[in-house]
Amino acid sequence: MMAMIQALFLRDIRLARRVGGGATLGVVFFLILITIMPFAIGPDLVLLARIGPAVLWIAALLATLLGLDRLFQSDCDDGSLDALRASDLPLEVIVLVKCLAHWMMTGLPLVVAAPAFGVMLGLEPDALWGVTVSLLAGTPALTCLGAIGAALTVSLRRGGLLLAILILPFSIPVLIFGVSAAEAASGGTIPFATPFLILCALSLMALVLAPLAGAQALRQMDE
Amino acid sequence: MQFHSLLTMGIFENLWGILLADASSHAFGPALGLSVHDLGVMRGARSVLAGLSFDVTAGEALIVAGPNGAGKSTLLRSLAGLLPLCAGHITLSGVGAPDEDGDIDHARYVHYLGHKDGLKSALTAAENLNFWAAMMARDSSLGLFANKALTSTEALARMGLAHALDVPVAYLSAGQTRRVALARLLVAHRPIWLLDEPTTALDTASQLRVRDIMCAHLGEGGIVIAATHTELGLSSARELNLRPLTSGASS
Numbered sequence: 001m002m003a004m005i006q007a008l009f010l011r012d013i014r015l016a017r018r019v020g021g022g023a024t025l026g027v028v029f030f031l032i033l034i035t036i037m038p039f040a041i042g043p044d045l046v047l048l049a050r051i052g053p054a055v056l057w058i059a060a061l062l063a064t065l066l067g068l069d070r071l072f073q074s075d076c077d078d079g080s081l082d083a084l085r086a087s088d089l090p091l092e093v094i095v096l097v098k099c100l101a102h103w104m105m106t107g108l109p110l111v112v113a114a115p116a117f118g119v120m121l122g123l124e125p126d127a128l129w130g131v132t133v134s135l136l137a138g139t140p141a142l143t144c145l146g147a148i149g150a151a152l153t154v155s156l157r158r159g160g161l162l163l164a165i166l167i168l169p170f171s172i173p174v175l176i177f178g179v180s181a182a183e184a185a186s187g188g189t190i191p192f193a194t195p196f197l198i199l200c201a202l203s204l205m206a207l208v209l210a211p212l213a214g215a216q217a218l219r220q221m222d223e
Numbered sequence: 224m225q226f227h228s229l230l231t232m233g234i235f236e237n238l239w240g241i242l243l244a245d246a247s248s249h250a251f252g253p254a255l256g257l258s259v260h261d262l263g264v265m266r267g268a269r270s271v272l273a274g275l276s277f278d279v280t281a282g283e284a285l286i287v288a289g290p291n292g293a294g295k296s297t298l299l300r301s302l303a304g305l306l307p308l309c310a311g312h313i314t315l316s317g318v319g320a321p322d323e324d325g326d327i328d329h330a331r332y333v334h335y336l337g338h339k340d341g342l343k344s345a346l347t348a349a350e351n352l353n354f355w356a357a358m359m360a361r362d363s364s365l366g367l368f369a370n371k372a373l374t375s376t377e378a379l380a381r382m383g384l385a386h387a388l389d390v391p392v393a394y395l396s397a398g399q400t401r402r403v404a405l406a407r408l409l410v411a412h413r414p415i416w417l418l419d420e421p422t423t424a425l426d427t428a429s430q431l432r433v434r435d436i437m438c439a440h441l442g443e444g445g446i447v448i449a450a451t452h453t454e455l456g457l458s459s460a461r462e463l464n465l466r467p468l469t470s471g472a473s474s
Contacts, residue, residue: 007358078339083355085305086359088359
């Protein structure tokens with residue numbers, strides 16, 4: 001079983017690296033979102049530093065959605081999904097492994113890039129640290145929630161927009177606690193641990209929910 | 224050919240299979256047999272298959288024929304466990320141990336190759352096959368066909384594609400891609416092959432190769448169920464003719 005998980009994980013990583021740039025594309029999109037923000041808001045460093053964590057979180061949310069619609073659709077289109085379902089690996093585990101591989105290639109690069117992009121928004125070191133840690137804890141939840149949407153829209157040709165409409169409302173709790181954890185790190189009335197632990201809980205819940213709901217949605221696809 | 228005559232024929236052949244079982248010890252055990260009883264499948268609100276019964280035993284090929292829309296692909300997908308049945312049951316005998324319900328999960332013993340090839344165009348032929356070999360590898364504790372699987376190189380050579388080992392599938396022609404997909408049948412062995420139009424886009428030489436690997440599989444006591452419009456050249460194949468159901472009615 002571990003050999004199967006490894007084979008699937010490595011295949012998805014390899015595909016992400018070969019097709020469409022994978023990791024770099026998401027980070028470049030993230031960078032562009034961060035870069036255009038001061039143009040819209042104006043060069044007020046105090047204001048930018050204050051809303052910086054929220055800007056980084058919204059940009060990360062949008063960058064995570066990028067490419068998520070193809071998570072199962074590419075496998076469905078070329079028939080791989082039928083064959084995957086015939087393997088001994090439960091469909092729930094397949095969904096989980098694909099989520100992890102996708103997060104490694106899109107979510108993790110965003111976390112790594114976040115401190116550098118935070119400097120562009122004039123964030124203090126404390127806030128930089130808070131944003132990075134909260135993104136590390138929160139982006140798995142975004143990927144997992146998105147995977148449910150990807151499984152539901154797997155047979156739709158233009159499912160990307162529908163996926164965003166379905167998933168963005170459910171990502172609001174993650175956004176609230178992610179941003180408040182990031183802001184709590186740079187001083188505030190609440191301790192950092194309070195929103196951060198809730199954020200971790202949301203991620204763990206999504207990690208459990210996504211394989212179950214995703215697998216069920218994929219099974220219903222044929223009917 | 225009518226269903227009932229096929230059914231009786233199936234029963235006789237099933238008996239033969241059981242009688243002959245002791246004499247010829249097949250690679251997959253004595254009496255591999257797939258028995259479909261009163262199968263019914265719905266797609267949406269429409270009944271596509273109803274009241275379908277047949278038996279296939281070890282070493283036997285069943286050609287599913289019929290006009291477009293008769294339900295050939297639906298039958299193969301339901302046999303592969305990809306579609307839920309709304310009536311009837313599929314029983315498999317001669318492999319593995321039954322679970323607590325006394326059933327054998329037949330989907331674990333089939334190799335389904337549909338219209339789509341299940342190959343990633345960005346990966347090379349060898350990478351694709353190595354992935355499927357790892358993904359569909361079977362625990363040898365099942366005692367079956369654990370040593371039957373070929374390596375990717377051997378399987379591609381059998382399909383006449385030894386030179387395409389390190390070529391990304393995107394650069395292969397339609398027929399070559401199909402041959403890589405067929406090589407998947409060889410890198411992970413399953414006793415029952417479900418093939419949907421296996422010879423699409425294949426040239427004459429490749430069609431003969433497909434016939435050869437199917438004959439070899441049947442010779443080892445496997446089962447081949449293929450939906451096709453072209454002659455596969457299997458001498459001993461039986462034919463199952465499907466007719467489209469008129470909407471709402473059950474035959």
